[in-house]
Amino acid sequence: MSNRATRGRGPMRGPGAGMAPGEKAKDLKGTMKKLIRYMRRFYLPIILVIIFAIASTVFNIVGPTILGDATTEIFNGLIRKISGTGGIDFDKVTHILLLLLGLYVISAVFSFIQGLIMTHVSNNVSYQMRKDISEKIHRMPMKYFESRTYGEVLSRVTNDVDTLGQSLNQSMTQIITSATQIVGVLVMMLRISLPMTGAVLLTLPLSMGLIALIMSKSQPYFKAQQKHLGELNGQVEEIYSGHNIVKAFNKEESVIKEFKDVNEKLYNSAWKSQFFSGAMMPLMQFVGNLGYVAVAILGGYLVIKNSIKVGQIQSFIQYVRNFSQPITQLAQVGNMMQTTAASAERVFEFLEEEEETEVAKNPVPIESLSGNVSFEHVNFGYNPEQTIINDFSVNVKEGQKVAIVGPTGAGKTTLIKLLMRFYDVNAGAIKIDGHDIREFIRSDIRQLFGMVLQDTWLYNGTIRDNIRYGKLDATEEEIQGAARAAFAHHFIVTQPGGYDMVINEESNNVSQGQKQLLTIARAILADPKILILDEATSSVDTRTEERIQMAMDNLMQGRTSFVIAHRLSTIKDADVILVMNHGDIVEQGNHEELLAKGGFYADLYNSQFENA
Template sequence: MSNRRRGPMGHGPGAGMAGEKAKDLKGTMKKLIKYIRRYYVPIVFVILFAVASTIFNIVGPTILGDATTEIFNGLMRKVTGTGGIDFDKVMNILMMLMGLYVVSAAFSFIQGLIMTHVSNNITYQMRKDISEKIHRMPMKYFESRTYGEVLSRVTNDIDTLGQSLNQSMTQIITSATQIIGVLIMMIRINIPMTVVVLLTLPLSMGMIGVIMGKSQPYFKAQQANLGELNGQVEEIYSGHNIVKAFNKEESVIKDFEEVNGRLYQSAWKSQFFSGAMMPLMQFVGNLGYVLVAILGGFLVIKNTIEVGQIQSFIQYVRSFNQPITQLAQVGNMMQTTAASAERVFEFLEEEEEEEVKEDVVPVETLRGNVSFEHVRFGYNPDQTIIQDFSVNVKEGQKVAIVGPTGAGKTTLIKLLMRFYDVNAGSIKIDGHDIREFIRSDMRQMFGMVLQDTWLYNASIRDNIRYGKLDATEEEIQGAARAAFAHHFIVTQPGGYDMVINEESNNVSQGQKQLLTIARAILADPKILILDEATSSVDTRTEERIQMAMDNLMEGRTSFVIAHRLSTIKDADVILVMNHGDIVEQGNHEELLAKGGFYADLYNSQFESA
């Protein structure tokens, strides 16, 4: 939506986490179980239907073995001349078997529907929680990470989590039920053969433990590298014109291949271990078949077991090894689940902006007097940018903030909007510390027009009324006329209904600036913040916009980060900043007469204007 992007070469701190192991596997799974507890009723039904379906499947081989025994005995009777095969009895047995399998399939289908509904609800709720969390996060979180890394948690991690939950939860239930049920049925048939099968279990469990231990770091690295790759692709795509302008295609491709190579290596290794699980478990299963066949043949010769029971037992051996293999695969899948869930919960548990709970100050009666009292601030506690900043701005005054690059002008605005809280001192509006307001209420007082324009993928009308959703058509067009945007809007295909595309590149930079100014005019705020609002328009349009902005600023407190002479000369108060402090303040004539820092700045930057 936003057309404000990081530079195409930046990846931000925290993007590269390759090879990192899960910090707390058990803790993450506990959090996940606690999170899905709200769906315990449908999950109970999933368990019941899954268990019932599995039990009906387990009984099947025994009944089929009875049919085999009946056929075998009938053939023996026919050979000895004492009778033949009782086809009616065999048919009744097979019909009963078919009925069991139909009921089992029905139960399996129902539990699959319920589980799909549950997993979709979980992912829906997670996305909703993350979306709400984003609006409670401090600005410093997003300024220290790439967009792709944050987006990866909403898309890749939650998708992976939902898919693995849908498959693994049902698989765990059915596999566990099948192992217990099959073990009981095997014991009923023959204890010695059951012991032989169980002797292969330690080998299976040892293989599963080794593979899971080896694969977990690679699954974690795979998710982390995927997030980094998404961030890089998103940044390069949004800044492709800058990449081409500086002939950085080869450098970008090299960076991409490096990250893509790390993703390939972690994905290859994780999938290798995951793929190795099945053939190894099949080998152990085949070993069990051989031992059962040898012992079973010996017991048939001794007439201690029926042929049909041997057939049933061999089917049960297959049914016994299969869920063990499936549990091993679920183990791998759960590692992916844990890696994704850990990243999601890390985001959900990030520090939020503190909000006032009691004695909230209402904003309706505020007039717009602003005071900075001995403000001290640094983005890092050990690197202070603003040392000791104090100023009083009266209601309706127009304040121009000037100073060289890095002087702290934009930082001052971020503190005023409470994107960051001061480390010491206070900022007050009409005598009330801004920390006594609810952030959302306080920000309704402000209107912002920034140098970096922000429009989203919607119609021009919707973009203008972004700050006042109940605005009428007359109010929208009136704001557009006041910002000198109406003429260019009506000449566009669709006029006010024309949709701004995702990158906002179907209108010019100057036109985007006009739309953001119209948006601020329509919002009709008490305090205005303008950051070089006319830098992207031509001189004639700038003059018109300046007239509109002068009318808008009339009677309102205005903070203008100014680089243009006309804005500075008309200001009631000029704050001259350098290295985070106000070094001078006054109006244009007073500061020039002092012959100090402002006069030097003016003579070097504005004299030619």
């Protein structure tokens, strides 16, 4: 996942490209239940977090009462001094303050420990989610990725998981400490004065009402913020991966406008969500101040009546602050949890997407296969209502070179995707040596094939690692042999570092044609039983094409090969040429036979060479 792919293509994608990401409406409660179930694997450290958080809060709660005792002792000492009956007992005051200091130190230590554990838990949740997403990606059907931008998918791994991890780290501890503090402080306030506690509690419904109102207003904006952030990432990734195409067609202004539109949507949803989030604190402070006023008036009255001590008023005022503070914090956590839920929702939507199904209960082994391939009345469409391939049938014998030709949109590449089981047929069957490919495990099927595509794909690594991608245990001799067979060895050794040179997006000294040579060398080294060549020489010059064609001919000896070709001069020696149009085989035969027919193939061939 960490390697960046170097793709030789523009921003175009497969069927359904440009579709907006589907957002399912899930409520906050449902998403949080999923998140709690997901975090069950971390129950032991979470229990420790709860224990240490409660302990830290309890030690902190006792502090105001002890401080009130110190205040009462000082006040009584002053009264004694004024009345001439004694003075302030500084030893007792010092003892009380040292006890208070000890409690706060213990509280801070417990808080530090639970913070460390919670950071560990949140990072593990993020790590596990990224791991699950990475594994999920490889189990998902190709249609999912061909109907979404790359940035939309990557946003689930990066932005959403990061946001989830950070907000989880902050919110979970805050929920525990705030809830403990509310209960503990309430008990301590009731212990001091029931009437003053009642006055404070009268402000609670107002606080809860404001929190509920703000959360209901802000949740849609938090969700929209995450959605538009994914769209923005997709647009940026798509445009900058095809930046040269944008410049070539002078589309800078339209790209900037498109970015501005998406960015404005993100801005609008972001500021609205932050506005509601920011409004919560001043509103809660206002309600809290009402409680202070009530306590000051009622407390003074009770002191005059000798119902409570002066130090207890100080303790109570401090408890009022400690009571309103966790309510405010819970309100902030409510906003944070909405961000958490919005991110978690998108992650879980991805993890719950339909996967590629394995229907083979007793999978057929691939070791003894020869490479006979048959298409039997195959019918397929990316959308059920739009059929692309209609009643397609052909038998390909072991070792044959089969060329597939036809105009754009005829279904040539779709045929290869069906053969590789990127998609399953809607009707009919594709068989290898008489076995339906659905009787094989998908990963086994793909081991049979070696692919060289028109769109080169090299990952961020050395030339050596890219060549041995399909055979990781290849020796240096085998790697260089494959490079020589693909006529790539000469240009490799002239590069800085030779086979150890790193291929990445900044490697401008490696041309598109040279990258294609490396993919061909990779296919040669993999030594597959069936080859798929999708216009493999389209990115190289004519002289190099002839040399590669010789190497590919040697490679294809004894192997079943499917060659998709637009330049018909490259497939004249094919054993069978399948001519496709609108998803059907309209002609088949060798080059001479098809020319003699004077049909569709002859028209295609002559149109390419009429000027010559």
